[in-house]
Amino acid sequence: MAIRLAVLVLLLALVGACTTPRGIRLDTGSGAPVRILPPSSNKSVEVDxxxxxxxxxxxxxxxxxxxxxxxxxxxxxxxxxxxxxxxxxxxxxxxxxxxxxxxxxxxxxxxxxxxxxxxxxxxxxxxxxxxxxxxxxxxxxxxxxxxxxxxxxxxxxxxxxxxxxxxxxxxxxxxxxxxxxxxxxxxxxxxxxxxxxxxxxxxxxxxxxxxxxxxxxxxxxxxxxxxxxxxxxxxxxxxxxxxxxxxxxxxxxxxxxxxxxxxxxxxxxxxxxxxxxxxxxxxxxxxxxxxxxxxxxxxxxxxxxxxxxxxxNATLGSSTVGIRSWGSFSGLKRALGSAEEGKQWHHVVEQTPGNVGRFGPESIHNSENVIQLEQGLHKRLSGFYSSIQQEITGSRSLTVRQWLSTQSYGSQRDFGLQAIEKVQKRIWGVWR
Structure with a gap:
C-alpha cells in the first residue's frame, strides 16, 4: 500500500503540474492510468x-x-x-x-x-x-x-x-x-x-x-x-x-x-x-x-x-466515456460497426425478449452493456447460459438463462460480469 500511495502522490504532482480538464484517472499501480472525461451534462442519480x-x-x-x-x-x-x-x-x-x-x-x-x-x-x-x-x-x-x-x-x-x-x-x-x-x-x-x-x-x-x-x-x-x-x-x-x-x-x-x-x-x-x-x-x-x-x-x-x-475498453489518455443507447441491437451495430476481427458483440445482461420487455431496449442495447469478446469465449458463454448448472442455480430443471431471467437488472449484470471472468478462466463451463 505504501508503494501505491507513493505512486498516487507522484501522479498528483504530475496532474497538478499543468492545467487539465475535470475528469477521472483510474490508477492500478501498473501501466498508464485510464483517463475518463465524463459527459459535460454531469449526470447524477436522484435520491428523493x-x-x-x-x-x-x-x-x-x-x-x-x-x-x-x-x-x-x-x-x-x-x-x-x-x-x-x-x-x-x-x-x-x-x-x-x-x-x-x-x-x-x-x-x-x-x-x-x-x-x-x-x-x-x-x-x-x-x-x-x-x-x-x-x-x-x-x-x-x-x-x-x-x-x-x-x-x-x-x-x-x-x-x-x-x-x-x-x-x-x-x-x-x-x-x-x-x-x-x-x-x-x-x-x-x-x-x-x-x-x-x-x-x-x-x-x-x-x-x-x-x-x-x-x-x-x-x-x-x-x-x-x-x-x-x-x-x-x-x-x-x-x-x-x-x-x-x-x-x-x-x-x-x-x-x-x-x-x-x-x-x-x-x-x-x-x-x-x-x-x-x-x-x-x-x-x-x-x-x-x-x-x-x-x-x-x-x-x-x-x-x-x-x-x-x-x-x-476505452482508449487510454484521450477517450470521452459515456453511455450511448439504441432501441435495437441492429441500431447499435449500425452506429458502432462490426466487432473487431476474431471478436463478437456480447450483452452482459442478455437481450432476451423478457429482459427487453422488463427493462426497456435502451437498458439492453447500450455501449456499457454490450462489449466485445473473443469468439471462442463468447461461444462458451452461450453454451454455459443454455446449460443446467445445479451447483450455481440450485435447480435441476432450469437452465442458467431461465434461472437468471427472473432476477433484477443489477443482479443479472453482476452475474454476467462474474460469468465472463469465470468462464474465461474455465472455472464455470459445460464439460462433456
Whole structure:
C-alpha cells in the first residue's frame, strides 16, 4: 500500500503540474492510468426523500453501526452510550442536531446563542456546523431512526463519519484513504465528478468558516451556507454513503459491502452511471484504496479487476466515456460497426425478449452493456447460459438463462460480469 500511495502522490504532482480538464484517472499501480472525461451534462442519480428514508430505515433497524472514533482507538456502537471522555463531544453533536435555541430558550437539545464556542477545538466546531447544516434532512432522519433505542446516538455516529470525511476534504489537495475513499467513490458515482468537486470545495469553505466562528450563531451561519451550497439531494447521498460504509458491510470486507450496496436507492441506474462516468462498478467500490483530488481532476487508486469494462475498453489518455443507447441491437451495430476481427458483440445482461420487455431496449442495447469478446469465449458463454448448472442455480430443471431471467437488472449484470471472468478462466463451463 505504501508503494501505491507513493505512486498516487507522484501522479498528483504530475496532474497538478499543468492545467487539465475535470475528469477521472483510474490508477492500478501498473501501466498508464485510464483517463475518463465524463459527459459535460454531469449526470447524477436522484435520491428523493422517500427513497432516502426507506434505505436509511433498513440499515438502521437491520444492521449494527460500529464506527472507530478519530480520537480514541475504540468502537462506538448504537447499543451503548460510549465512554465518558467522549460524552462532551457527543453532547455537542446532539445539540447541533437540535438546532439553535430561540430567544430565552436554553435547552440540552439545542445550542444556545449565549454559549461561547471559542474554547472548542476546530474539529468540534466543524462537527457542530456540519450537524446544523443537516437541518433540512432532520425530519427524514428522524423518521428513519424513530424506532431505535437511541436515535440521537445514531446521529452522532453518522455525524462522526461526515466530520472525518469533511476534515480530509478541507485539505488543499485532499487524499482520502480506507473508509473515506469508499465514501468518496460512492459520492462520485451518485453525484458525478463536477458535483463531487463542489462538495469538496464547500467542505473547505465550511472548515474555514467554522474555524473563525466564536459564537453558536456564526456556526449556524456556516452550516446554513454549506447546506445551501450542496443542497438536500447531495446531503441525502452523503448521509447514505457514510451510513453504508460505517455499517456492518465494511467490517466484512469488500464482498460484504458489495451485498449492502445493493440496498442503495436506484442501484441499477447507479451501476450504469458509475461504469460510464467514473469507470467503476458500484459493487466494486469496496476495493478502492485511495481517492485524491488535484485541481479539477480526481485520481482513484484501485485494482485493475475493479475497473468497469467500459473503461478498460476505452482508449487510454484521450477517450470521452459515456453511455450511448439504441432501441435495437441492429441500431447499435449500425452506429458502432462490426466487432473487431476474431471478436463478437456480447450483452452482459442478455437481450432476451423478457429482459427487453422488463427493462426497456435502451437498458439492453447500450455501449456499457454490450462489449466485445473473443469468439471462442463468447461461444462458451452461450453454451454455459443454455446449460443446467445445479451447483450455481440450485435447480435441476432450469437452465442458467431461465434461472437468471427472473432476477433484477443489477443482479443479472453482476452475474454476467462474474460469468465472463469465470468462464474465461474455465472455472464455470459445460464439460462433456
Amino acid at each position: 426523500a422517500e427513497a432516502f428514508e426507506e434505505a436509511l430505515t433498513q440499515w438502521v433497524l437491520e444492521i449494527p453501526l460500529p464506527l472507530r472514533s478519530s480520537r480514541q482507538q475504540w468502537l462506538v456502537h448504537a447499543s451503548y452510550p460510549g465512554r465518558t471522555q467522549d460524552l462532551r463531544w457527543q453532547n455537542l453533536m446532539r445539540k447541533s442536531f437540535g438546532g439553535i435555541c430561540g430567544a430565552g430558550q436554553r435547552s440540552g437539545n439545542c445550542l444556545s446563542l449565549l454559549d461561547d464556542v471559542a474554547g472548542l477545538s476546530e474539529e468540534d466546531k466543524l462537527g457542530v456546523a456540519l450537524g446544523l447544516s443537516l437541518a433540512p434532512l432532520k425530519e427524514s432522519i428522524s423518521k428513519a431512526v424513530e424506532d431505535t433505542l437511541a436515535p440521537q446516538l445514531f446521529y452522532t455516529i453518522i455525524a462522526t463519519g461526515l466530520i472525518t470525511w469533511a476534515v480530509l476534504a478541507a485539505n488543499p489537495e485532499p487524499v482520502f484513504t480506507k473508509a473515506a475513499a469508499v465514501i468518496s467513490a460512492l459520492l462520485l458515482i451518485y453525484l458525478g465528478v463536477e458535483t463531487f468537486l463542489t462538495v469538496v470545495d464547500a467542505s473547505r469553505e465550511l472548515k474555514r468558516a467554522s474555524d473563525r466562528a466564536t459564537t453558536s450563531g456564526e456556526l449556524g451561519e456556516a452550516g446554513r451556507l454549506f447546506a445551501n451550497r450542496v443542497g438536500p439531494e447531495v446531503a441525502r447521498v452523503f448521509v447514505l454513503a457514510v451510513t453504508v460504509v460505517v455499517s456492518h458491510g465494511l467490517t466484512g470486507g469488500a464482498t460484504s459491502l458489495a451485498g449492502q450496496l445493493q440496498k442503495m436507492p436506484a442501484f441499477p441506474e447507479a451501476s450504469l452511471v458509475g461504469a460510464s462516468q467514473v469507470g467503476l462498478e458500484l459493487v466494486n467500490v469496496g476495493q478502492v484504496g485511495a481517492v485524491a483530488v488535484a485541481g479539477r481532476s480526481v485520481v482513484i487508486c484501485l485494482p485493475s479487476t475493479a475497473i468497469a469494462m467500459v473503461a478498460r
